Each structure stands twice: as structure tokens, then as C-alpha cells.
Amino acid sequence: MKLIKKCVKCSSFTLKPTHCSESTISVHPAKFSIEDKYGEYRRKAKGFY
Numbered sequence: 455m456k457l458i459k460k461c462v463k464c465s466s467f468t469l470k471p472t473h474c475s476e477s478t479i480s481v482h483p484a485k486f487s488i489e490d491k492y493g494e495y496r497r498k499a500k501g502f503y
């Protein structure tokens with residue numbers, strides 16, 4: 455399983471321990487996918503599909 459990390463400076467996702475000369479923070483993959491699932495439901499509910 456890959457660990458997804460996020461740069462606190464530019465908010466981009468990366469697998470590297472550092473980005474923009476700053477340490478990246480860990481993103482929990484489970485929470486990330488749940489949020490994505492809710493986003494999909496919302497988009498469907500609003501009729502974006």
C-alpha cells in the first residue's frame with residue numbers, strides 16, 4: 455500500500471517525504487476514499503452526471 459502524503463505549502467499530493475523544501479504530512483487513505491465517495495454521491499445528487 456502506498457502512503458499518500460500532502461505538501462502543507464502547495465497542498466499537492468505526493469509520495470515524497472518532502473515537497474517545496476517542507477516536510478509533507480500523511481494523508482489517511484481510508485478517510486480520503488470515504489470523502490471521495492461522499493463527493494461522488496453529492497455530484498450525482500446534484501445531477502452533475
Ligand SMILES: [Zn+2]
Pocket residue numbers: 461462463464465466473474
Ligand atoms: Zn509543495
